[in-house]
Amino acid sequence: MDRDRILLTPGPLTTTLRTKLAMLHDWGSWDTDFNGVTAGVRRRLLDIVHGHDSHVVVPLQGSGTFSVEAAVATLVPRDGHVLVLDNGAYCKRAGKLTQMMGRRVSVVGFDEDASVSPQVLDEQLRADASISHVVLIHCETGAGVENPLAGVAAVCQQHGKGLIVDAMSSFAALPIDAREVRFDALIAASGKCLEGVPGMGFVFIRQAVLDGCAGNSQSLAMDLHDQYSYMEKTGQWRFTPPTHVVVALAEAISQFEEEGGQPARLARYADNCRTLIDGMRRLGLRPFLKPEHQAPIIVTFHAPDHPAYDFKRFYAAAKTRGFMLYPGKLTTVETFRVGCIGAIGRQEMQQAVNAVGEVLREMGIATAPA
Numbered sequence: 266m267d268r269d270r271i272l273l274t275p276g277p278l279t280t281t282l283r284t285k286l287a288m289l290h291d292w293g294s295w296d297t298d299f300n301g302v303t304a305g306v307r308r309r310l311l312d313i314v315h316g317h318d319s320h321v322v323v324p325l326q327g328s329g330t331f332s333v334e335a336a337v338a339t340l341v342p343r344d345g346h347v348l349v350l351d352n353g354a355y356c357k358r359a360g361k362l363t364q365m366m367g368r369r370v371s372v373v374g375f376d377e378d379a380s381v382s383p384q385v386l387d388e389q390l391r392a393d394a395s396i397s398h399v400v401l402i403h404c405e406t407g408a409g410v411e412n413p414l415a416g417v418a419a420v421c422q423q424h425g426k427g428l429i430v431d432a433m434s435s436f437a438a439l440p441i442d443a444r445e446v447r448f449d450a451l452i453a454a455s456g457k458c459l460e461g462v463p464g465m466g467f468v469f470i471r472q473a474v475l476d477g478c479a480g481n482s483q484s485l486a487m488d489l490h491d492q493y494s495y496m497e498k499t500g501q502w503r504f505t506p507p508t509h510v511v512v513a514l515a516e517a518i519s520q521f522e523e524e525g526g527q528p529a530r531l532a533r534y535a536d537n538c539r540t541l542i543d544g545m546r547r548l549g550l551r552p553f554l555k556p557e558h559q560a561p562i563i564v565t566f567h568a569p570d571h572p573a574y575d576f577k578r579f580y581a582a583a584k585t586r587g588f589m590l591y592p593g594k595l596t597t598v599e600t601f602r603v604g605c606i607g608a609i610g611r612q613e614m615q616q617a618v619n620a621v622g623e624v625l626r627e628m629g630i631a632t633a634p635a
């Protein structure tokens with residue numbers, strides 16, 4: 266096969282040829298040319314959230330989780346108390362990393378097939394004044410649920426609590442406006458809806474908050490205050506930058522802007538999501554979430570209720586046809602997931618549905634006629 270397989274996953278994603286070609290050069294980390302690329306990426310990232318008046322953006326090497334960990338380490342004082350709103354696997358990861366960094370953490374659980382509740386958050390904050398920060402996962406990629414960012418931010422603001430948002434799988438697709446929604450930190454990464462390649466995260470931090478964060482981090486590598494200070498002083502990354510990832514992200518952001526920015530990206534992903542769900546329904550496959558909770562990012566489907574179904578075989582047969590699916594991440598029911606994001610459109614989604622139909626027939630579990 267001379268064409269790359271389509272990645273229907275929550276990252277890494279299918280990227281354009283233009284983005285891939287941007288990686289065919291070597292860059293010196295201290296050189297002004299590369300520093301210019303970094304500065305441009307940071308400026309354009311702030312454009313996307315309308316954050317120039319309120320926030321700075323601090324990039325960090327590593328996968329997205331590194332940046333979540335760094336945001337908690339940098340913003341939460343050692344004697345802070347973090348409340349995690351938990352409706353899935355990425356929420357649990359945020360709780361675990363917070364605890365492992367020695368911060369006090371409380372978790373309030375919600376069902377994994379529904380959004381978290383700002384009202385329950387309000388009750389929790391009334392009941393325990395020691396909570397200093399709230400962690401919200403904007404799109405819980407585990408099941409694909411969109412959580413109410415604006416509602417949660419409003420409650421945090423009323424109570425004067427810091428809000429840390431993991432917007433990894435929503436940033437650049439769902440609307441996020443720092444002028445309207447108050448957050449202390451918001452985290453995303455190169456290899457998600459901006460359609461760059463994986464390898465760096467970035468954290469938007471409220472300027473007024475960052476100034477007070479010196480010395481919070483118990484880790485040198487994860488210290489975003491230090492990373493920021495060094496970058497402001499020198500224009501350089503503190504340690505070896507992921508040069509190829511940064512130039513690919515710059516190229517990916519150019520294409521994002523040419524496409525029409527966040528509204529256009531959301532429209533394409535929403536169309537991908539509709540095409541996928543409609544097509545899979547015709548094959549007899551049901552989505553796990555109700556439409557009102559479904560973010561147009563990744564869709565969880567119930568596995569076919571048939572003795573011949575086996576995810577490994579299903580996956581392998583779809584892969585032979587050029588499509589990479591994703592396993593489910595739910596504890597209670599057997600599911601699989603299909604991503605709607607990346608440099609793909611309606612045609613690829615229709616082809617993916619056709620491939621799944623063929624696979625079901627091949628496995629002897631077709632639920633609808635060819």
Ligand SMILES: *Cc1c(COP(=O)(O)O)cnc(C)c1O
Pocket residue numbers: 275276328329330331333355402404405406431432433434454
């Ligand atoms: C992808 C993702 C992350 C980061 O995962 P990594 O494997 O570290 O890149 C964090 N949170 C959410 C909600 C995500 O979708």
